[in-house]
Amino acid sequence: MLKAKTAPSLAAALGRAFEAGSITVSDTGSGMSAKDLADNFLVIGTASRKREVEKALARGETKSPFLGEKGIGRLSAMRLGERLRVETATRGELKLNILEIDWSKFSALDAMLDEIDVSATTGGAKPMASWSGTNIVISALSEDWTKPRLKEMAEYDFARLTDPFLDQKSRPRIVLFWNGDRLSIPWMDRKLIDHAHARVEGSYEINQGVPQLRCTLQAIDLGYDHPKETETAVVQLPDLQAAVIGTSGELQDLALISVGPFKFEAHWFNRRRLGEIEGIGEMKVVRELQEKWSGILLFRDGFRVFPYGEDEDDWLALDRKALRRQGYSLNKTQFIGRVEISRVANPALVDQTNREGLRETQEHQVFLRLMQYVIQEQLFRFMRHMDTQYKGQKVDLGEAKSEIDRLAARANDAVRRLRKFTPLEGQPTVEELQQTLLEFSEFAERARRRIEEVEQESRQMIEMAGVGLMVEVVAHELARASEN
Ligand SMILES: Nc1ncnc2c1ncn2[C@@H]1O[C@H](COP(=O)(O)OP(=O)(O)OP(=O)(O)O)[C@@H](O)[C@H]1O
Ligand SMILES: [Mg+2]
Missing domain, CATH: 3.30.565.10 (Histidine kinase-like ATPase, C-terminal domain)
Structure with missing residues (x-):
């Protein structure tokens, strides 16, 4: 040139x-x-x-x-x-x-x-x-085809082209080069999955022509005090008909069988509670990783079926539903998960010619509804059930002090970081926030002490009432004795 x-x-x-x-x-x-x-x-x-x-x-x-x-x-x-x-x-x-x-x-x-x-x-x-x-x-x-472009594809697209849940040895091997430089394709660390806060795993099976959905639900850390709990739900034909087929006449019962068996797992993360994980990294790294792998992906024989689980795709209608919900929002970015189908077991779940999803068939509809039912009904119901059982229980005064200190420290930390990014004209507002926080935690501490005093007083009252009762009993007995 x-x-x-x-x-x-x-x-x-x-x-x-x-x-x-x-x-x-x-x-x-x-x-x-x-x-x-x-x-x-x-x-x-x-x-x-x-x-x-x-x-x-x-x-x-x-x-x-x-x-x-x-x-x-x-x-x-x-x-x-x-x-x-x-x-x-x-x-x-x-x-x-x-x-x-x-x-x-x-x-x-x-x-x-x-x-x-x-x-x-x-x-x-x-x-x-x-x-x-x-x-x-x-x-x-x-x-x-610049190197940054290819790098991004390696990080996102190639990383999810084959099932990242498979261990490295059983994944199909794909290597990527840019002008002779090898670009690494990241794999997902299972440790991240181990730190999920709730999950649902299970399978849809068809035994001798009878379909059955099996879900194992786990609540690990829902953000309040509760024991870890596991529940297994087995959904049988009549319930499946009600949940999936409905009465509109759109879908036929037969599709519950012809859809074929499949397996699924979805791990839910409460991003605010995601902290450092040993062997992975500090909080920020962990949160980034969670976001990077988020989405519930679909794999056929270990290879990705597009676009299920892409950033723009919401095949389980999670974000749409999340808007209408109170309490939990089950957003798609909070999940890491996969659904496994296969060509042999699910011959009716075929790709569209343009590879932009499965062909619109009854089986496809049934498949979608089954997965939506698993997440939206089974998992959500289970989490709500945990809430009603354990959430909002009496505050343990013994731990209130350390809880107040912990929350105050977290808020202060956030304010400190906020201060760094706030331009000059915003500083007085940050100052005001800091001051309010301080007063707030002092107030909480005073309230805690007052509650303790009240409890103390009420205990004394009960004791006195007990003494009073005793006096009365004794007096009564004395009176009786003296009458005789
Ligand atoms: N890398 C390859 N090694 C061996 N055979 C190949 C290769 N690529 C293509 N072929 C042959 O060419 C045919 C057409 O390939 P192509 O990818 O267009 O279609 P396909 O894999 O049969 O179906 P699909 O459209 O679903 O990908 C294949 O069926 C196969 O016989
Ligand atoms: Mg091909």
Whole structure:
């Protein structure tokens, strides 16, 4: 570019610079033979994966051999850049099969379907005799791929692409490079989950055609004094019909079975009570982590189904419901959770072609309602039940002093931090807040002492009343004795 003296040569240099960027996706999977490329890769909407999955299921296999279904996934590469190069080989082959497509030659997708005239060629030797796999290189990129952008994707999107609840060993391995620098994809520390304040875990099962929902509910720390409590709820067919199917006639009972079994867990965090966790970090770090992993995500065979659990997505209608509630608000950012479905067990829960959610079917509706019922009815009811049992109990005067001190210290700490961020003209208000707080805690302390005195006095009264009663009894007895 620096050497270019004329406008056309600068344009040519710019063109070359533009084409230098590429995205490469590599795998060491089965690879494709030249015939596979022609029969599967070059056929839009190929059902090759679907056929193989169906064959496997017919053989009685319990795990789906492939994720692919529709035969359109690879077309998304088109959105990333104008040129596509595929280098692939199966285990038995000696050389690479190469396919090159320049999308810009096909002005419209419809035109492409019949105009397309690309065929695979044979390339150089494979990297190793026994190698099989596929490299897909996309160039003439349509967007900027900066390191910060990719880093953000690693932190958020890639971290949640595969189930973060699985331990590192059983997660599918994906690595990400930016110009040769490896970007780490974070994994979720289970310790964070262990510090949840409430949770619901369970499964939806279908045994001999009879569905049943099983939830284990746990209240760990709801923000007031209560024992840790665990409850198991088993919801049977009639209740499921009432909760999920309803009477509108929209949904049929059969969908309760055809939806298929699944498992779920949702961990609730009261963010204000989230403090330091040993092995993770101080309060701020812990709160950030909680926020980062928040959302109840959906996974099929360990891979994410979008957009369930995305920041903008509220599939369990938590935020909408939260507005109407008193007491607890079960907001989606307070949860970390997952729901696990599988291709084999839930064949009716299929993706839309645009991958923007599950297809609108009865089973999908039932699935949504079941999960909403788990969180909104089961968990919420359980937490409310804990409230009525334990919340607002008598204050323990023995601990009131330390509680007042603890709260005062917390408030003071917050004011101190507030002062740092407040501009000059706001300082008198912060001062006023500080002063009010001080008076408030002094007042609380005086009130506590007064309550103690009153209690003392009332105890004396009771004692005196007791003495009085005794005197009366004695007097009565004396009178009787003297009468006789
Ligand atoms: N990396 C790969 N390794 C081996 N075969 C591949 C690879 N990518 C694509 N194919 C072949 O090309 C076909 C089309 O791939 P594509 O991702 O478009 O569709 P799919 O995976 O079958 O379904 P979906 O649209 O649900 O992703 C696949 O069915 C498979 O036969
Ligand atoms: Mg695919």
